[in-house]
Amino acid sequence: MSKLETMGAERAKLEETMLAAGHAARAAAAILARASAAQKDRALSAMAAAIRADKAAILAANAKDMEIARANGISAALLDRLALDDKRIEAMAKGIEEIRAQEDPIGAILASWERPNGLKISRVRVPLGVIGIIYESRPNVTADAGALCLKSGNAAILRGGSESFHSSSAIHGSLVRGLKEAGLPEAAITLVPTTDRAAVGMLLEGLGGTLDLIVPRGGKSLVERVQREARVPVLAHLEGLCHTYVDRTANLDMARKIVLNAKMRRTGICGATETLLVDQAVAKTDLAPLVKDLLDAKCEVRGDAATQAVDPRVKPATEQDWYTEYLDAIIAVRVVAGVEGAIAHIETYGSHHTDAIIADDAKTAEHFLSQIDSAIVLWNASTQFADGGEFGMGAEIGIATGKFHARGPVGAAELTSYKYVVRGSGQVRPG
Amino acid sequence: MSKLETMGAERAKLEETMLAAGHAARAAAAILARASAAQKDRALSAMAAAIRADKAAILAANAKDMEIARANGISAALLDRLALDDKRIEAMAKGIEEIRAQEDPIGAILASWERPNGLKISRVRVPLGVIGIIYESRPNVTADAGALCLKSGNAAILRGGSESFHSSSAIHGSLVRGLKEAGLPEAAITLVPTTDRAAVGMLLEGLGGTLDLIVPRGGKSLVERVQREARVPVLAHLEGLCHTYVDRTANLDMARKIVLNAKMRRTGICGATETLLVDQAVAKTDLAPLVKDLLDAKCEVRGDAATQAVDPRVKPATEQDWYTEYLDAIIAVRVVAGVEGAIAHIETYGSHHTDAIIADDAKTAEHFLSQIDSAIVLWNASTQFADGGEFGMGAEIGIATGKFHARGPVGAAELTSYKYVVRGSGQVRPG
Numbered sequence: 001m002s003k004l005e006t007m008g009a010e011r012a013k014l015e016e017t018m019l020a021a022g023h024a025a026r027a028a029a030a031i032l033a034r035a036s037a038a039q040k041d042r043a044l045s046a047m048a049a050a051i052r053a054d055k056a057a058i059l060a061a062n063a064k065d066m067e068i069a070r071a072n073g074i075s076a077a078l079l080d081r082l083a084l085d086d087k088r089i090e091a092m093a094k095g096i097e098e099i100r101a102q103e104d105p106i107g108a109i110l111a112s113w114e115r116p117n118g119l120k121i122s123r124v125r126v127p128l129g130v131i132g133i134i135y136e137s138r139p140n141v142t143a144d145a146g147a148l149c150l151k152s153g154n155a156a157i158l159r160g161g162s163e164s165f166h167s168s169s170a171i172h173g174s175l176v177r178g179l180k181e182a183g184l185p186e187a188a189i190t191l192v193p194t195t196d197r198a199a200v201g202m203l204l205e206g207l208g209g210t211l212d213l214i215v216p217r218g219g220k221s222l223v224e225r226v227q228r229e230a231r232v233p234v235l236a237h238l239e240g241l242c243h244t245y246v247d248r249t250a251n252l253d254m255a256r257k258i259v260l261n262a263k264m265r266r267t268g269i270c271g272a273t274e275t276l277l278v279d280q281a282v283a284k285t286d287l288a289p290l291v292k293d294l295l296d297a298k299c300e301v302r303g304d305a306a307t308q309a310v311d312p313r314v315k316p317a318t319e320q321d322w323y324t325e326y327l328d329a330i331i332a333v334r335v336v337a338g339v340e341g342a343i344a345h346i347e348t349y350g351s352h353h354t355d356a357i358i359a360d361d362a363k364t365a366e367h368f369l370s371q372i373d374s375a376i377v378l379w380n381a382s383t384q385f386a387d388g389g390e391f392g393m394g395a396e397i398g399i400a401t402g403k404f405h406a407r408g409p410v411g412a413a414e415l416t417s418y419k420y421v422v423r424g425s426g427q428v429r430p431g
Numbered sequence: 432m433s434k435l436e437t438m439g440a441e442r443a444k445l446e447e448t449m450l451a452a453g454h455a456a457r458a459a460a461a462i463l464a465r466a467s468a469a470q471k472d473r474a475l476s477a478m479a480a481a482i483r484a485d486k487a488a489i490l491a492a493n494a495k496d497m498e499i500a501r502a503n504g505i506s507a508a509l510l511d512r513l514a515l516d517d518k519r520i521e522a523m524a525k526g527i528e529e530i531r532a533q534e535d536p537i538g539a540i541l542a543s544w545e546r547p548n549g550l551k552i553s554r555v556r557v558p559l560g561v562i563g564i565i566y567e568s569r570p571n572v573t574a575d576a577g578a579l580c581l582k583s584g585n586a587a588i589l590r591g592g593s594e595s596f597h598s599s600s601a602i603h604g605s606l607v608r609g610l611k612e613a614g615l616p617e618a619a620i621t622l623v624p625t626t627d628r629a630a631v632g633m634l635l636e637g638l639g640g641t642l643d644l645i646v647p648r649g650g651k652s653l654v655e656r657v658q659r660e661a662r663v664p665v666l667a668h669l670e671g672l673c674h675t676y677v678d679r680t681a682n683l684d685m686a687r688k689i690v691l692n693a694k695m696r697r698t699g700i701c702g703a704t705e706t707l708l709v710d711q712a713v714a715k716t717d718l719a720p721l722v723k724d725l726l727d728a729k730c731e732v733r734g735d736a737a738t739q740a741v742d743p744r745v746k747p748a749t750e751q752d753w754y755t756e757y758l759d760a761i762i763a764v765r766v767v768a769g770v771e772g773a774i775a776h777i778e779t780y781g782s783h784h785t786d787a788i789i790a791d792d793a794k795t796a797e798h799f800l801s802q803i804d805s806a807i808v809l810w811n812a813s814t815q816f817a818d819g820g821e822f823g824m825g826a827e828i829g830i831a832t833g834k835f836h837a838r839g840p841v842g843a844a845e846l847t848s849y850k851y852v853v854r855g856s857g858q859v860r861p862g
Contacts, residue, residue, distance in 0.1 A: 128834050233835045254857040261859035369852050381855030403848035404664045405836040417834035421800050424812030426685040428692035
């Protein structure tokens with residue numbers, strides 16, 4: 001065979017593998033949809049136990065990934081995301097147990113009512129079906145996403161980053177062992193068994209109509225590609241360009257504590273504040289200490305003229321800065337004309353992810369909360385709370401900024417649909 | 432200018448008009464999202480009043496459409512859909528008043544809880560934004576869809592069928608008068624001001640990112656095109672291939688009454704039963720009367736061998752019949768091996784729209800209700816109840832069979848999203 005023919009044959013074989021995975025997942029989804037809460041929870045417990053028992057094998061697989069990654073000269077930040085140790089493996093097992101501890105969303109009666117003709121109507125929660133998750137280097141997503149899909153009665157098809165392929169395969173092995181122990185089909189959680197990038201395109205096409213949803217977890221270029229090319233619904237956020245606005249009625253001590261945390265606790269997460277807005281009415285008193293805290297914490301500050309005036313270390317901000325999600329120790333700072341100025345700035349430059357107001361005045365705060373059209377709006381709290389775990393959902397598969405289906409943190413309950421069950425006694429429709 | 436240049440210039444002009452409509456709708460949506468329930472209800476009352484007051488003008492516009500339609504040799508069924516009279520205009524006004532009488536969905540707190548750290552989290556209902564509705568000949572959709580979108584705080588961009596253009600324009604004029612009287616922007620309900628088919632393609636592209644949702648209402652070819660080409664989320668159903676299954680435990684009198692209604696009350700609606708399944712255990716006793724009722728009501732019956740045996744008027748069914756949504760006085764009839772046989776048939780051939788079981792045995796019925804993966808499942812009632820009005824939603828913009836966002840009848844509450852409002856007292860995220 002010529003090289004081209006070989007490539008064609010390989011692609012055809014991959015396509016066959018992927019389609020078979022899709023159909024097996026759909027068959028598994030039909031079983032999961034009818035599985036009892038107890039059976040799913042039994043599997044989750046067994047999965048957590050298997051991860052603990054398989055620790056040595058998972059660490060060995062991870063060492064292989066780390067070695068390849070180092071040889072490829074991957075950045076320290078990416079190496080850190082990829083690395084597993086005893087603590088991170090225990091955290092994975094605990095995460096599965098936390099998901100297990102959540103209420104089972106399936107079968108819940110979301111609403112029920114009776115019609116004048118005696119028909120009894122209920123809206124009952126059902127799973128979505130088969131969910132494809134495309135992610136990058138963190139191997140723990142394999143466990144989180146697999147467990148969340150199982151809890152919500154969905155089959156999962158996982159496509160991890162090629163750098164974490166050995167780690168994810170080992171973790172996936174533990175998950176499958178847990179599924180088997182509880183008598184659930186292996187195909188309930190499938191890991192795409194190749195690092196071939198063509199597999200991603202096949203997932204985006206929907207695997208012959210077997211995929212119901214795709215969740216991309218990773219950088220902007222991955223999410224952009226998925227949103228552009230997917231032929232199935234997508235839950236995602238492209239950017240977390242989050243704002244914290246300090247109002248004239250803010251308690252300065254509270255504002256300093258929150259702003260520092262919102263920006264610097266972790267700079268690489270989507271809920272990190274990227275732009276600080278300060279009410280012009282308190283710029284004279286509040287701007288300097290807020291900026292000083294950030295600079296002292298080794299955060300680069302890019303400010304408008306007023307901000308530049310308070311400290312020589314402040315760099316000038318350009319129009320582009322208001323549009324930038326740094327995901328780094330950099331912040332843009334701007335003085336605005338009160339809450340209306342803040343709302344106008346956020347609606348112009350924001351990404352509708354998470355935005356906060358620091359204010360003592362309830363009327364101003366409630367105005368901000370109602371006017372800002374973002375998935376999460378906060379009053380007197382750090383934007384870093386934008387997280388399913390912090391919301392009490394046990395875990396999240398991601399955060400969505402679209403308005404369709406689910407918005408904000410996506411936990412087990414958000415990975416569901418519903419159906420209408422109507423019970424009658426012989427009613428026919430008149431007219 | 433050459434003909435091609437003229438076409439290019441016309442297309443550019445249409446594109447400009449459509450984009451401007453999208454941006455105006457988005458600006459109106461921002462106002463609607465903050466409008467009070469009282470203001471929206473005032474507009475709905477004024478809209479109903481305006482339709483009644485403008486009756487003569489609407490009838491005159493409709494006469495023009497009817498004249499053109501007759502000249503174009505349009506079928507009697509389509510002419511009937513297009514025709515307006517005093518009664519239908521009054522029904523339109525009443526429909527708006529029924530939508531007005533529904534509870535305002537916007538601002539409702541869907542859930543709220545407090546975290547151990549004192550953060551108070553609420554999930555609050557918000558509108559989707561701008562909804563595009565693409566429909567065919569029924570002019571009343573203009574009033575229904577406009578009113579439903581307004582009630583749910585969304586702006587609407589309506590694209591009616593070219594045959595009903597004059598009628599829809601007249602009705603739209605009345606709606607706009609109602610909006611103005613309540614101080615709401617005209618662009619809250621926009622009617623695409625042309626019959627140029629290129630406008631549909633522009634809607635499917637999303638009007639420069641201004642559209643949040645498209646709802647197609649019409650035949651399979653329209654819905655298919657929208658689902659294939661739309662770059663924005665779509666709520667729709669392609670087919671209503673609905674089944675009624677008569678179990679061995681069915682009360683025969685009830686079954687006869689329900690089957691006749693489910694098929695023949697109206698044959699052209701999506702909730703009409705297309706296939707009748709009869710339990711083999713009672714085929715000897717129940718099949719003949721069920722089939723005779725249908726034949727006597729002038730319904731063509733296409734049956735399997737067992738069904739053909741009960742009456743010489745029964746025609747043979749082919750495999751294709753089990754896949755066919757007739758939307759006509761034709762029914763496919765098959766004898767199946769009990770409830771499991773019915774479930775297997777429906778899951779193989781059905782469209783996940785609406786399916787019913789007639790049975791006295793509760794265990795059998797509940798098994799069917801849980802196993803059938805359709806938007807609506809019914810026990811001892813006619814599939815023709817698949818309708819937002821019959822569900823008590825006041826009205827529906829359509830029925831969705833996808834699992835994403837909304838399933839079943841789509842009323843005002845289903846045309847919404849939510850946001851998370853988090854109220855704190857200085858909380859920062861640890862760790």
